[in-house]
Amino acid sequence: MMIRLQLLPTWKHGSPMKFFKTLVLLLLVIGFSDQAYAELKIDITRGTVEPLPVAVTRFVGEGVDEGNYGKSISDVISADLERSGLFRPIDPRAFIQTADDLNNVPRFGDWRVIDAQALVQGRVALVADGRLRVEFRLWDVFAEQQMIGLAYFTVPDNWRRVAHIIADAIYKRLTGEDGYFDTRIVYIAQQSEGGACRGTSPLNPFGKRLAIMDQDGENHRYLTNGDSLVLTPRFSPTLQEIIYMSYHGNVPRVYIFNIDSGYQEVVGDFPGMTFSPRFSYDGETVIMSMARDGNSDIYTMNLRTRETRRLTRHSGIDTSPSFSPDGRFVVFNSDRGGSQQLYVMSTDGGTPRRISHSRGRYATPVWSPRGDLIAFTKLQGGRFFIGVMRPDGTGERLLAEDYKIEAPTWAPNGRVLMFFRKNKSSADGSGGRSRLFTIDLTGHNEREVATLCDASDPAWSPLNP
Amino acid sequence: MKPFQQSLACSVAFHAAIVGAAYVAIPHLKADIGPPEDVIVVEVVEIAEETNASAPVSKPEPVPEPEPEPTPPPPEPEPEPAPPPPEPEPEPAPPPPESDFEPEPEPEPEPEPEPEPEPEPEPEPEPEPEPEPEPGKEAVVIPAKPEPSVLTSKKPKQKPQPPDPFASVLKTLEELKEQASPQPEPKEDEPEEKKEKTLSFDEQIAEALKIQSTKPADSSKPISISVREAVAAQLRKCWIVPAGAKDAQNLVIGIRVDMNPDATVRNSMIMDMERALTDNFFRAAAESALRATKNPQCQPLPLPLDRFDQWRTMTLNFNPQDML
Numbered sequence: 001m002m003i004r005l006q007l008l009p010t011w012k013h014g015s016p017m018k019f020f021k022t023l024v025l026l027l028l029v030i031g032f033s034d035q036a037y038a039e040l041k042i043d044i045t046r047g048t049v050e051p052l053p054v055a056v057t058r059f060v061g062e063g064v065d066e067g068n069y070g071k072s073i074s075d076v077i078s079a080d081l082e083r084s085g086l087f088r089p090i091d092p093r094a095f096i097q098t099a100d101d102l103n104n105v106p107r108f109g110d111w112r113v114i115d116a117q118a119l120v121q122g123r124v125a126l127v128a129d130g131r132l133r134v135e136f137r138l139w140d141v142f143a144e145q146q147m148i149g150l151a152y153f154t155v156p157d158n159w160r161r162v163a164h165i166i167a168d169a170i171y172k173r174l175t176g177e178d179g180y181f182d183t184r185i186v187y188i189a190q191q192s193e194g195g196a197c198r199g200t201s202p203l204n205p206f207g208k209r210l211a212i213m214d215q216d217g218e219n220h221r222y223l224t225n226g227d228s229l230v231l232t233p234r235f236s237p238t239l240q241e242i243i244y245m246s247y248h249g250n251v252p253r254v255y256i257f258n259i260d261s262g263y264q265e266v267v268g269d270f271p272g273m274t275f276s277p278r279f280s281y282d283g284e285t286v287i288m289s290m291a292r293d294g295n296s297d298i299y300t301m302n303l304r305t306r307e308t309r310r311l312t313r314h315s316g317i318d319t320s321p322s323f324s325p326d327g328r329f330v331v332f333n334s335d336r337g338g339s340q341q342l343y344v345m346s347t348d349g350g351t352p353r354r355i356s357h358s359r360g361r362y363a364t365p366v367w368s369p370r371g372d373l374i375a376f377t378k379l380q381g382g383r384f385f386i387g388v389m390r391p392d393g394t395g396e397r398l399l400a401e402d403y404k405i406e407a408p409t410w411a412p413n414g415r416v417l418m419f420f421r422k423n424k425s426s427a428d429g430s431g432g433r434s435r436l437f438t439i440d441l442t443g444h445n446e447r448e449v450a451t452l453c454d455a456s457d458p459a460w461s462p463l464n465p
Numbered sequence: 466m467k468p469f470q471q472s473l474a475c476s477v478a479f480h481a482a483i484v485g486a487a488y489v490a491i492p493h494l495k496a497d498i499g500p501p502e503d504v505i506v507v508e509v510v511e512i513a514e515e516t517n518a519s520a521p522v523s524k525p526e527p528v529p530e531p532e533p534e535p536t537p538p539p540p541e542p543e544p545e546p547a548p549p550p551p552e553p554e555p556e557p558a559p560p561p562p563e564s565d566f567e568p569e570p571e572p573e574p575e576p577e578p579e580p581e582p583e584p585e586p587e588p589e590p591e592p593e594p595e596p597e598p599e600p601g602k603e604a605v606v607i608p609a610k611p612e613p614s615v616l617t618s619k620k621p622k623q624k625p626q627p628p629d630p631f632a633s634v635l636k637t638l639e640e641l642k643e644q645a646s647p648q649p650e651p652k653e654d655e656p657e658e659k660k661e662k663t664l665s666f667d668e669q670i671a672e673a674l675k676i677q678s679t680k681p682a683d684s685s686k687p688i689s690i691s692v693r694e695a696v697a698a699q700l701r702k703c704w705i706v707p708a709g710a711k712d713a714q715n716l717v718i719g720i721r722v723d724m725n726p727d728a729t730v731r732n733s734m735i736m737d738m739e740r741a742l743t744d745n746f747f748r749a750a751a752e753s754a755l756r757a758t759k760n761p762q763c764q765p766l767p768l769p770l771d772r773f774d775q776w777r778t779m780t781l782n783f784n785p786q787d788m789l
Binding site for chain 2: 039040041042043044045046047048049050051052112115117140142143172173174175176177387396397398399442443
């Protein structure tokens with residue numbers, strides 16, 4: 001999985017003479033413009049919200065193999081960018097300058113004509129030691145400048161990951177924020193209507209199994225064999241570990257699972273049933289609920305020292321805790337005020353403050369990795385909603401609605417949410433499929449993430465290490 | 466007794482005066498002050514008696530631009546697709562698309578002010594899984610139709626442009642009560658213009674400029690607000706804002722533009738280069754503004770050509786404040 005990175009030198013465009021002329025002109029302009037009038041100032045306080053038109057050309061290569069890798073890589077990059085909703089890859093059939101012809105500096109006029117504002121070109125080569133060298137350059141078509149150029153070395157089987165990494169680099173350069181394409185999703189796969197994923201164990205008749213796949217649905221595999229029921233998986237923000245609740249041996253407990261080793265261990269030695277676990281953003285602490293004698297409270301456990309701490313003491317049911325990115329606060333839901341609402345409290349203790357105030361019940365709050373929002377599930381009037389609000393409870397916006405949608409999880413850059421949606425079964429018992437969807441923060445770009453079996457409880461990984 | 470009465474009268478008068486003064490000077494003591502109103506920022510500009518824009522030399526084509534979007538300019542008064550509403554009534558009720566949502570008869574009457582009205586201005590309740598550029602093993606194919614992009618909707622007749630761009634960049638399913646008021650705001654100063662929806666704002670500007678163009682331009686007058694508004698309106702169409710970004714509302718991007726005499730942009734640059742070099746997000750946003758100024762689809766700018774001196778260089782401040 002080793003990927004080596006190399007910075008490409010910038011291809012300069014234009015000559016020093018041109019620069020000099022521009023400079024002289026500029027100075028002249030400045031000299032002349034200092035006349036009777038103040039400089040004209042114009043405010044543009046609106047724009048459009050469309051995806052940026054981008055041309056992703058086929059990555060070229062010498063041989064047949066290289067050519068195939070190149071085609072596949074540019075296709076994955078294009079699909080990643082398109083799914084984000086922020087970019088609109090232009091149909092390659094509209095390209096005037098061909099990929100093979102793009103050897104040197106692009107003919108920008110050809111790209112402006114087809115309305116491309118950004119241009120991606122790349123090259124694939126198999127080097128002597130059998131590794132794949134993939135390089136790409138991102139061009140600003142209007143400015144006629146290279147924005148970024150990088151090269152990667154990796155084993156050929158790893159081409160898909162390289163494509164995601166390049167898509168992330170493009171995303172980051174054009175938006176200024178980290179991408180999320182080189183990530184994975186764990187979720188609960190279960191029996192679907194056709195019975196394709198039916199379970200075999202009497203303890204787990206619906207075959208709920210932990211599964212993992214790339215963010216775009218590729219490279220799917222199961223992590224558990226379906227012997228026991230698994231619920232609410234969450235990714236560690238720092239390690240290849242997943243925390244979840246399982247009915248192993250018919251006792252509901254929180255477990256940690258190492259993806260690489262397949263090793264699973266129970267978390268802590270709690271007298272009651274533990275559930276709804278989550279990692280802190282530094283990955284060192286786990287926060288969860290423990291139910292005992294009909295009451296649930298919030299507990300934390302430091303994974304290194306194994307020290308546990310009780311955060312809430314209330315007769316109400318406190319569940320679904322989630323840390324803020326800096327670890328100083330916790331959001332959770334509680335029915336202490338009568339109905340189920342969201343509360344924020346300091347991790348040092350103190351009185352929880354209610355942040356949700358409108359009608360309806362709130363559940364499964366998740367603090368955004370960038371800290372500015374809390375996502376939640378809301379139940380109101382018999383309908384489910386996925387929404388976000390600021391940590392002080394203001395600015396609530398509902399992004400998606402359905403008969404049943406639940407369990408939002410954040411992409412690591414805090415701009416996209418994934419959740420699952422369950423259709424209502426029709427009268428004859430058909431339907432009722434449960435599927436995964438993503439929606440971006442604008443609320444305008446919702447996409448399904450296709451899975452073989454029914455899917456629920458998604459959890460987004462951090463960027464792959 | 467007299468002195469006492471006198472001083473009493475004095476005291477009463479004095480206290481009354483203080484109370485009176487307090488009532489006037491400290492208005493927040495008044496009980497019925499009502500909810501604070503949204504502040505409406507009004508820019509004070511000089512407005513010439515008549516526009517001093519010159520002949521429509523470059524004028525005829527501010528609109529017919531062969532752009533993909535059919536130029537329903539965002540700034541439009543009522544971007545609402547619904548043409549009927551004759552009164553500015555911000556009633557959330559009318560939107561027809563609601564209804565068929567509620568599959569089961571909710572026992573609840575209708576007190577929910579939130580999800581019900583479904584004020585969604587845009588015609589796309591669910592973007593639908595659709596084209597799904599599913600990257601297959603090797604056989605991946607880039608979606609043949611680049612158009613649909615993000616904002617796919619069930620309605621076949623949707624424009625390639627995002628649905629009702631500016632009512633809300635950030636969609637919310639909730640009732641957008643607040644929106645009802647801020648939206649008409651830009652309009653307020655010319656209420657009767659709402660009626661004629663047939664002309665886009667750009668067209669109106671073009672029209673206005675044409676009418677005036679018979680008069681010789683007076684190059685001594687400053688560039689009027691209508692010209693500036695027309696330039697801003699044109700650039701809006703080419704500025705793809707960083708929607709969904711953190712703290713996007715606090716962005717202000719200054720772009721210095723050097724113009725050619727034919728009102729095309731010769732060169733433009735980010736003014737705060739220092740920040741652009743250290744702040745990735747600012748750099749990306751600033752470059753988006755830069756692309757707007759360099760986009761050939763938005764040139765030439767609708768400026769009076771005989772007043773080149775006045776717009777030889779300009780400062781453009783890009784700030785998505787009205788959208789977020």
